[in-house]
Amino acid sequence: MINPAQCRAARGLLDWNQQDLAKHSTVGYNTIRKFESGKTKPRNSTLIVLRQTFETRGVAFLDDNGGGVKLKS
Numbered sequence: 001m002i003n004p005a006q007c008r009a010a011r012g013l014l015d016w017n018q019q020d021l022a023k024h025s026t027v028g029y030n031t032i033r034k035f036e037s038g039k040t041k042p043r044n045s046t047l048i049v050l051r052q053t054f055e056t057r058g059v060a061f062l063d064d065n066g067g068g069v070k071l072k073s
Helices: 004-014 018-025 029-036 043-057
Strands: 059-063 069-073
Touching: 004 018, 004 029, 004 043, 004 059, 004 069, 018 029, 018 043, 043 059
Parallel strands: none
Antiparallel strands: 059 069
8 A cells, every 4th residue: 555654755756745745635634644653544545545646646656675665767
C-alpha cells in the first residue's frame, strides 16, 4: 500500500506540503498529518487514494526492501 515514510518522501519529490496533498487528493489535512506522524492508520481506501494521487503525478512506489519512492523516468 503506502507507509508514512513513503508519503512524506513522495510529497518531497513533488515539493508539496501536507495541505497541497490534501487539496490534490481530497483526503483531509488532519488525516494526512496523523498518518505521517504515525498516530493513526487510515482506511485502505484512503491509502489507495493517496497512492493514486502520487502515481498520477509521476511518483513510483518501490515495494522491495521496505519501500521507497522515485520519480518515473
